[in-house]
Structures are given as structure tokens and as C-alpha cells.
Amino acid sequence: MGNKVTPRTLSGFMELLPQEQLKFDKIVRTLQDVYASYGFLPLDTPILESSEVLLAKAGGETEKQIYRFNKGDTDLAMRFDLTVPLAKYVAKNYSSLTFPFKRFQIGKVYRGERAQKGRFREFYQADIDIIGDTKLDIMNDAEVPSIIYNIFTSLGLDDFTIRINNRKVLSGFFEILDLSENVTDILRIVDKIEKIGPDAVAKELEDLGASSEQCREILKFISISGSTQQVIEQLRAYSNKSAVFDAGVDEQEAVANGIAAFNVPEKNYKIDLCIARGLDYYTGTVYETTFNKHPEIGSICSGGRYDNLAEYYTDKKLPGVGISIGLTRLFYILSTMGYLNASAAGPAVLVIPMTSDLSYAIGTATAMRAAGVPAQIYFEQKKFKHKIGYADKLGIPFAAFIGEDEIAAGKVTLKNMTTGEQVTQPLDALIPVILEQLEKSREQKIITVD
Amino acid sequence: MGNKVTPRTLSGFMELLPQEQLKFDKIVRTLQDVYASYGFLPLDTPILESSEVLLAKAGGETEKQIYRFNKGDTDLAMRFDLTVPLAKYVAKNYSSLTFPFKRFQIGKVYRGERAQKGRFREFYQADIDIIGDTKLDIMNDAEVPSIIYNIFTSLGLDDFTIRINNRKVLSGFFEILDLSENVTDILRIVDKIEKIGPDAVAKELEDLGASSEQCREILKFISISGSTQQVIEQLRAYSNKSAVFDAGVDEQEAVANGIAAFNVPEKNYKIDLCIARGLDYYTGTVYETTFNKHPEIGSICSGGRYDNLAEYYTDKKLPGVGISIGLTRLFYILSTMGYLNASAAGPAVLVIPMTSDLSYAIGTATAMRAAGVPAQIYFEQKKFKHKIGYADKLGIPFAAFIGEDEIAAGKVTLKNMTTGEQVTQPLDALIPVILEQLEKSREQKIITVD
Numbered sequence: 001m002g003n004k005v006t007p008r009t010l011s012g013f014m015e016l017l018p019q020e021q022l023k024f025d026k027i028v029r030t031l032q033d034v035y036a037s038y039g040f041l042p043l044d045t046p047i048l049e050s051s052e053v054l055l056a057k058a059g060g061e062t063e064k065q066i067y068r069f070n071k072g073d074t075d076l077a078m079r080f081d082l083t084v085p086l087a088k089y090v091a092k093n094y095s096s097l098t099f100p101f102k103r104f105q106i107g108k109v110y111r112g113e114r115a116q117k118g119r120f121r122e123f124y125q126a127d128i129d130i131i132g133d134t135k136l137d138i139m140n141d142a143e144v145p146s147i148i149y150n151i152f153t154s155l156g157l158d159d160f161t162i163r164i165n166n167r168k169v170l171s172g173f174f175e176i177l178d179l180s181e182n183v184t185d186i187l188r189i190v191d192k193i194e195k196i197g198p199d200a201v202a203k204e205l206e207d208l209g210a211s212s213e214q215c216r217e218i219l220k221f222i223s224i225s226g227s228t229q230q231v232i233e234q235l236r237a238y239s240n241k242s243a244v245f246d247a248g249v250d251e252q253e254a255v256a257n258g259i260a261a262f263n264v265p266e267k268n269y270k271i272d273l274c275i276a277r278g279l280d281y282y283t284g285t286v287y288e289t290t291f292n293k294h295p296e297i298g299s300i301c302s303g304g305r306y307d308n309l310a311e312y313y314t315d316k317k318l319p320g321v322g323i324s325i326g327l328t329r330l331f332y333i334l335s336t337m338g339y340l341n342a343s344a345a346g347p348a349v350l351v352i353p354m355t356s357d358l359s360y361a362i363g364t365a366t367a368m369r370a371a372g373v374p375a376q377i378y379f380e381q382k383k384f385k386h387k388i389g390y391a392d393k394l395g396i397p398f399a400a401f402i403g404e405d406e407i408a409a410g411k412v413t414l415k416n417m418t419t420g421e422q423v424t425q426p427l428d429a430l431i432p433v434i435l436e437q438l439e440k441s442r443e444q445k446i447i448t449v450d
Numbered sequence: 451m452g453n454k455v456t457p458r459t460l461s462g463f464m465e466l467l468p469q470e471q472l473k474f475d476k477i478v479r480t481l482q483d484v485y486a487s488y489g490f491l492p493l494d495t496p497i498l499e500s501s502e503v504l505l506a507k508a509g510g511e512t513e514k515q516i517y518r519f520n521k522g523d524t525d526l527a528m529r530f531d532l533t534v535p536l537a538k539y540v541a542k543n544y545s546s547l548t549f550p551f552k553r554f555q556i557g558k559v560y561r562g563e564r565a566q567k568g569r570f571r572e573f574y575q576a577d578i579d580i581i582g583d584t585k586l587d588i589m590n591d592a593e594v595p596s597i598i599y600n601i602f603t604s605l606g607l608d609d610f611t612i613r614i615n616n617r618k619v620l621s622g623f624f625e626i627l628d629l630s631e632n633v634t635d636i637l638r639i640v641d642k643i644e645k646i647g648p649d650a651v652a653k654e655l656e657d658l659g660a661s662s663e664q665c666r667e668i669l670k671f672i673s674i675s676g677s678t679q680q681v682i683e684q685l686r687a688y689s690n691k692s693a694v695f696d697a698g699v700d701e702q703e704a705v706a707n708g709i710a711a712f713n714v715p716e717k718n719y720k721i722d723l724c725i726a727r728g729l730d731y732y733t734g735t736v737y738e739t740t741f742n743k744h745p746e747i748g749s750i751c752s753g754g755r756y757d758n759l760a761e762y763y764t765d766k767k768l769p770g771v772g773i774s775i776g777l778t779r780l781f782y783i784l785s786t787m788g789y790l791n792a793s794a795a796g797p798a799v800l801v802i803p804m805t806s807d808l809s810y811a812i813g814t815a816t817a818m819r820a821a822g823v824p825a826q827i828y829f830e831q832k833k834f835k836h837k838i839g840y841a842d843k844l845g846i847p848f849a850a851f852i853g854e855d856e857i858a859a860g861k862v863t864l865k866n867m868t869t870g871e872q873v874t875q876p877l878d879a880l881i882p883v884i885l886e887q888l889e890k891s892r893e894q895k896i897i898t899v900d
Contacts, residue, residue, distance in 0.1 A: 004762065004763055004764060004765070005502055005503055005506040005762055005763055006503075006763070007503065007537075007538040007539075007541040007542040007760070007763040007764070008500065008503060008538075008542065009495075009496060009499070009538075009542065010496065010498060010499060010500055010524075010526075013496040013498065014496075015494070015495055015496060015539065016494065017543060017546055017547075018491035018492070018493065018547070018551075018553065019491075021491065021492045021493060021494060022491065022492060024494070025492050036795075036796075036797075036824050037819045037824045037825070038797075038819070038824070038825075038826060039796065039797035039800075039824060039825065039826025039827075041468035041471065041472065041796055042468070042471045042472060042475050043468065043471060044465070044466065044471060044474070045459075045465055046459060046460060046463040046464075046465060046572050047497065047558060047572065048460060048463065048517070048560070048571075048572060049459070049460065050458065050460055052455055053455055053456075053457065053458060056455040067498070067519075067521055067526075069517075069519030069520075070519075071517055071562050072562075074460075076460075076517075078498075087457075088457040088458075088459075089457075089465065091457040092457040092458065092459065093467060096467055097467075097468070098840060098843045098844055100829075100830060101468075102826065103468065108497060110498070112521050112522075121498075122496050122497065122498060132830070135830070136830070137829040137830050137831060139808060139827075139829040140829055143827070143829070146816075150819075258808070258812070261808060261809040261812040261813065262812055262816060263813075263816055310457070312454065312455055313454055313455055313456070313457040314454060314457070315454070345486075346486075346489065346491055347486075347488075347489035350489075358589060358708070358711060359711040362708070362711040362712055363711065363713075366596075366712060366713055369487045369488070369600075374486050374487045374488070374489060375487070375488075375489065376488060376489025376552065377489075377589075377593070379550075379587040379589040379590055379593070380550060380582070380585070380586070380587050381587060390548060393548045394548055
């Protein structure tokens with residue numbers, strides 16, 4: 001062949017080597033299992049949708065980033081999140097679904113952002129949502145932090161804080177301060193306090209027209225802290241001035257009590273009155289999750305309560321609560337920081353035949369698989385050193401040698417590639433040894449933070 | 451809100467209801483587990499690639515179907531199979547990979563075909579390939595049918611035949627007949643014999659310029675049948691006339707012997723000299739798999755051996771052998787035929803609180819999850835009938851009632867939703883009952899053909 005095309009992957013598109021992909025997949029399976037353990041059902045919507053449907057709501061920044069094109073007469077767009085497809089799905093299938101509808105979806109989404117390190121144009125989101133028909137009990141909002149807690153501890157991460165707030169508490173408070181007209185702007189400014197600090201927040205609030213008294217009150221308010229009970233007591237001091245505020249505090253309290261019933265340790269969650277989370281979408285509880293050791297990463301799992309999932313598609317009132325993890329970015333960060341270990345399993349055994357008749361080796365591998373041991377046979381005609389080097393390079397924990405002696409004795413020589421230890425025994429005696437090691441590796445959590 | 455956008459999904463795009471999605475996901479997990487048990491490593495390439503890279507080889511029909519568009523200055527295309535991205539990946543990462551490189555990939559691909567029933571524009575392919583560096587042992591070709599066998603029997607399908615042939619046998623035979631110049635055309639015609647019958651094949655061969663003697667020889671040849679050993683004996687009658695033919699028969703024999711060593715039952719495979727499989731790509735062993743009861747479906751798992759995976763990207767010689775399952779189409783067929791059962795598990799228990807204090811119910815669900823039981827709590831304030839109806843509608847096998855009596859006694863009332871049987875016992879005594887049922891359901895294979 002003459003001219004070759006240079007094999008390359010687009011910038012902003014993650015493509016992993018096999019050992020890294022094993023880790024990514026272990027994370028995905030952990031998430032799937034945690035979601036399923038709470039009764040969430042899987043969903044898989046198309047990546048391509050009609051632009052009319054997908055962009056029913058979008059505008060501004062989002063719309064610019066969309067991959068949108070025509071095929072024949074059809075105006076198509078690639079999904080940019082998993083929420084809009086969910087809204088479409090629930091509106092479309094309303095009469096076939098049973099509410100509350102709990103679904104998880106782990107899938108790729110597309111945003112043509114300017115490419116830079118750690119930013120992806122194709123990335124996985126892992127979303128869960130609980131959608132009610134007309135109403136959805138506040139206890140669902142209390143369950144969500146327990147799911148977040150389970151996700152991260154199942155992955156092996158313990159040092160995180162789930163920050164919880166309620167949009168009603170914030171907007172009710174601004175109502176009390178007579179700042180209702182600017183709630184959206186104020187929330188946007190307040191949301192930045194961790195990034196820009198209280199002085200810059202005060203400055204921006206003043207630019208917006210808030211008096212210095214109002215600024216002082218806002219800064220005092222968002223610095224309320226302590227245990228959830230302490231925070232709620234302090235919030236009660238503002239009671240009976242705004243119905244929205246009071247409703248928000250009641251919700252906060254119900255959520256706080258619920259989280260405790262779910263046995264989430266106190267060190268892993270707190271009420272944080274600075275969290276506002278987006279502008280229009282959320283209407284009640286909001287969540288952010290921060291990795292304590294690395295606040296610079298920002299939130300690794302966020303979400304909240306909304307009143308109306310699918311208002312662009314249906315008149316049905318569909319309130320919900322949900323969270324989303326930017327999985328590709330999280331994986332990139334954890335991987336870059338060296339927090340992912342090699343516990344994700346490829347094959348457990350490399351069966352290495354050393355005779356020309358391969359029947360015994362094939363029989364051995366087949367028996368291993370039947371016993372639940374992933375086993376690969378090395379078929380290539382290479383020197384022994386090359387064969388054993390293959391197991392080594394791929395990090396396969398055991399090598400099984402099948403030579404004339406083993407065949408004659410009805411045994412297998414098993415080498416532990418980590419310890420170098422080598423034993424020759426009937427296969428039945430070796431399988432428990434391999435399974436024990438395999439189980440250990442499977443139980444090891446994928447994240448290790450020293 | 452005023453005007454609504456009609457929520458719809460593009461035609462040719464499969465979007466399942468939750469109970470169906472559970473089944474689809476059970477199939478995917480089964481495939482992942484079988485692939486992994488043979489040492490295949492996962493791969494996940496981008497759905498979007500540069501058009502230059504993705505279309506390095508494509509032409510004709512394929513190119514017309516591609517979803518291709520510009521974003522800024524970049525000419526992009528959505529992948530239309532998983533083989534081209536694999537070729538790119540192996541060429542790009544050649545020095546980081548260890549050969550033989552065994553990878554599986556289950557992912558969506560895109561073809562803008564004319565929409566019709568059972569045809570999809572977005573569909574999953576499930577591919578495995580074994581890629582060698584310069585050489586790849588023929589025993590890999592023998593392993594592939596054992597994987598196919600394991601895939602379908604693990605899914606619950608036993609009534610299938612893996613049809614195996616070798617392109618060298620076919621082209622060597624045409625060389626013997628002095629028809630070498632037309633091999634590609636002849637293969638294309640021969641490949642159609644099951645669809646159009648021997649007479650129409652003979653007619654097309656004659657139109658191509660074959661003599662009636664040559665036609666007779668071809669039809670005689672492709673009707674050779676019997677056990678693999680019998681077929682190989684009959685093929686040996688043509689020996690010593692073409693080196694290509696002889697090499698092909700040697701490969702066929704090695705593959706046939708290997709399959710037997712892998713313990714694939716004889717009823718599940720045969721040599722079928724009519725199988726040619728595509729035109730340019732395959733160079734040795736080829737496979738098709740047919741569902742005996744439904745030959746009209748065509749092949750449900752196909753593939754073969756090729757000499758050069760990535761010749762459009764690299765001068766390295768990378769021979770391989772692989773198979774592909776069109777998963778979305780297969781799912782559609784099995785589902786339409788009613789061959790998929792409800793063994794795929796959602797939540798095992800719906801915990802139904804009947805007091806206003808939810809702590810005991812939450813504690814019960816949390817303890818269930820810790821014991822490996824997926825448990826959902828019903829939080830909504832509804833009548834009892836509605837709560838139990840929820841479990842019923844979702845097919846949740848157990849309901850756990852938590853009322854004042856249960857809380858006072860430290861027990862749980864568990865109702866088996868299938869039998870109606872109801873017992874009140876401490877949770878510890880109930881968990882083994884639930885786990886046993888869960889295990890049964892997990893072990894049940896997803897396909898049931900009566």
C-alpha cells in the first residue's frame with residue numbers, strides 16, 4: 001500500500017489503553033451496582049436526536065457547543081447531557097412508566113468546547129433521577145446523599161463532603177431582605193464565594209444595587225455553619241418572615257433527619273448555605289460533593305430537586321431529584337493524581353502450552369473458565385521467555401505451564417507471577433487458590449488515596 | 451408554558467422501556483463476562499472520528515450511509531463499525547500494546563440506512579478480535595467457535611450452528627478450475643446459494659462466463675457435507691493441484707481439531723463450503739452462526755481471519771481473527787419472537803413504610819443492601835393498595851411491610867409477590883430467603899426458546 005493515513009484520535013476525546021480501560025470499566029460497574037441496589041432502572045437513550053427535540057430548551061453557551069448537522073432533510077444533534085433525553089423519554093413514555101420512576105443512565109455526551117487539558121468534548125455522564133408524577137416526597141431528597149455516600153465509599157474514596165442546601169432557603173432569605181427581584185443574579189454571585197472570596201462577592205452584590213447593610217446580612221447568612229442541627233437552629237431565627245424560607249427550612253430539616261436515618265456519617269455531609277447550583281433549573285434541595293483533599297477540582301457529584309422535568313414537552317407536572325457525575329473528567333483526575341490502583345481484573349491465568357498437542361492445555365483452560373476463572377491460552381509459537389513475558393507485561397497474576405510431565409501426571413504447574421512461587425498439582429487443587437486471589441482483587445476498591 | 455415540542459425518538463433508533471432495557475443489559479453483561487473469561491480486554495473508542503481517519507478505506511455504499519459533518523474547520527464522521535476504529539487504535543498504540551492483542555468492544559455504531567422494520571441507524575455491535583504482530587497462530591481461529599458457543603449457551607440459546615469455512619479453500623478451488631480471475635465475483639455468487647438456490651447460482655455463474663462443466667464442479671464442491679472429518683477427507687481428493695487450496699485445507703483441519711479440543715458439541719458446528727463472507731476483507735477462516743429454528747434471520751454472529759488489520763494506517767503486518775454480533779438487531783428479533791424472559795433483575799424488594807417515622811424502614815433497606823439485596827423504599831404518601839400495586843407493576847419479587855407491629859417486634863413482614871405468601875420474621879431470617887430467590891433469577895438465562 002502507498003500513502004498511509006496517520007492514525008489519530010480527535011483532541012478532547014478520551015481513548016484509553018487496555019489496563020486503564022479495565023479501571024474505567026470497574027468504576028462503571030461499581031456505579032451500576034450501587035444504582036441498582038437502590039432500585040434505579042437502566043436507561044439508554046440515543047446519542048442522536050432531532051434538533052427540535054434536543055434543543056427545545058437550550059440556548060446561549062450550550063447551543064454553540066452542540067454537534068448539530070443535517071443528514072438528508074433531517075436536522076440532527078448529538079446529546080449534550082442526559083437530562084434533556086430523560087425529559088423527552090418520560091414525556092413520550094408517560095403512560096407506560098410507573099412513578100416514581102427511578103432511572104440511571106451512564107452514557108457519552110458531546111460538547112464542542114475549546115479543547116484544553118482535562119476538558120473533554122466526548123465524555124461520560126453517570127446520572128440518576130427519581131421522577132414523580134405531580135408530587136415527589138421530600139424523603140427522596142434525603143436518599144440521594146446516601147447514594148452519593150455509597151458510590152464514593154464503594155469506589156474506595158472516603159475523604160469527601162456532600163454539601164447540601166435548599167434553593168427555597170436562599171430565595172426566601174433574599175425575599176426577607178427585600179432583594180427578591182435580583183434573586184437569580186444574587187444566587188449566581190453567592191455561588192462564586194469559594195472561588196472569589198467574600199470581599200469580591202460583597203463588591204459584586206453592591207454593583208447589583210444591594211445596600212451595605214444587605215451585603216452584610218447576606219455574608220453573615222451564608223457563613224452560618226455547624227452540624228446540620230446547629231445550622232437549622234440558626235436558620236429558625238429567620239422564621240415567620242417568608243413562607244418560601246420557612247418551607248425551605250422544613251425541607252432542609254426533613255432531609256437532614258433522613259440522611260441521619262440512612263446512616264451517612266456526619267463527617268461526610270453538611271449544610272452549606274453557599275451552594276446555589278445553577279440558575280433556573282433547581283427549585284429545592286441542591287447537592288455538591290467535594291473531595292476534601294482537592295477542593296480545586298470543584299464538585300465531583302452534583303444535582304438537586306426540580307419542579308418540572310419535562311415542561312417543554314408536556315403539561316404534566318413531573319418533579320424530580322437527581323445527581324450527575326462527570327465520569328470522564330473524574331477518571332482523568334483520579335488517574336492523573338495516581339489514585340487508581342490495578343485491582344481491575346483482566347485474565348487471571350495465562351495457560352502456556354509447551355507441547356505441540358494442545359488438547360490438555362485447552363482442556364485446562366476450559367475447566368478453569370467453567371470454575372469461574374478467566375483464563376487465556378497463549379497459542380503463539382514463541383520461546384518460553386517470550387510466553388512468560390506476555391503474562392508479565394499484561395499483569396496476569398498466574399501462569400499455568402503445561403508440559404509433557406504435567407500431561408503425564410495429570411497436573412498443572414501454576415506460577416504466582418507476583419511472588420514467583422510455583423506448585424505442580426492437579427487442577428482441582430489449584431482452582432481454589434486462584435479463586436481466592438481473584439476474589440481479593442475483585443473486592444479491592446479501585447481508588448486508593450494514601 | 452405555551453407551545454410544546456412533541457417528544458419523539460428518531461426512526462431507526464432503539465429506545466427501550468425499563469423492563470426491556472434490563473434484558474438488554476443482562477445480555478451485555480453476559481457477553482462482557484464471556485469475553486473476559488477468554489482474556490479479552492475492554493476497549494472504548496470515540497464515536498466521533500476525523501473523517502480522514504474513519505474513511506481511509508471506505509467507499510461506495512458505506513460512505514453514503516455515514517453521518518458526516520463539519521464542526522468549525524473539522525471534518526467529522528460517526529463510526530459505522532468497530533473494526534476501523536480498532537485498526538486506527540492498534541496502529542496508533544502499536545508500541546504500547548502487547549501482542550497477541552485480544553480486545554472486545556460493545557458499542558454503538560451509526561449507519562444512515564433507509565429506515566425499515568428491524569433495521570437500525572444507531573445500533574450496538576459486540577466485537578472481539580485477536581490481533582497478532584506479523585503472525586497469529588491458527589489455533590486462535592479454533593478458539594473463536596468455542597467463544598461463539600459459550601456466548602449463545604450462556605445466553606440460553608442452544609439450537610444454533612456455527613458454520614465454518616476457509617477462503618483459501620474456496621479461492622484455491624477456483625484456481626484449480628482455472629477461474630482465478632473471477633474469484634471475487636464467484637465468491638459473491640456462491641455466497642448467495644442459501645438465498646437464491648443452486649439453479650440461480652448456476653445461471654449467474656454462466657453469465658459470468660463459466661462453462662457448464664465448471665458450474666457443475668462448483669455446485670458439486672459446495673455441496674460437500676458431513677462431519678468435519680468427512681468433509682476434510684472429501685476436500686483432500688482435490689489435493690496437490692493448488693498450494694493455496696492445500697494450505698486452506700490444512701487450516702480447516704487444524705481448526706476442526708481445535709474446536710473438538712475445546713469441547714464444542716458436534717451438533718453446534720460444521721464446515722459449510724458455501725460460506726464466503728464478504729469480498730475483500732477475509733483471507734482465511736470465516737464464520738457464520740445460524741439459529742436453526744429461524745434460518746430466515748441470517749447469521750447472528752459472523753467473522754473471520756484477515757491478513758492485515760491496519761494497512762491504511764501502518765506498514766506493520768497485523769493479522770487477526772474476530773467476530774461481530776449485531777446486538778441491537780439480535781435483541782429486536784429475540785424480543786419480537788418472545789424469546790426473552792423476565793429473569794433480568796430490577797430491585798428485589800420494595801420496602802413499604804406504613805408509619806410516619808421512616809427510620810426503621812430506612813434501616814431495613816440499608817441492611818438489605820449491605821447484605822447484597824437491591825432494595826427500594828417507597829416514600830410516597832399513598833394508599834396501601836397503591837404502594838403494593840407499585841411493586842406489582844414493576845415486577846418486584848418481594849414487598850417488605852414496616853408497620854407499628856413490625857417496629858415494636860423488631861421484625862419485617864415479607865410478602866412473596868408471586869406466591870402471595872407472607873411471613874413476619876426478623877430481617878436476618880428473611881435475607882437468606884430473598885438471596886436464594888435472587889440467585890435463582892440471576893442464574894436463569896435470558897433467552898428461553900420453547
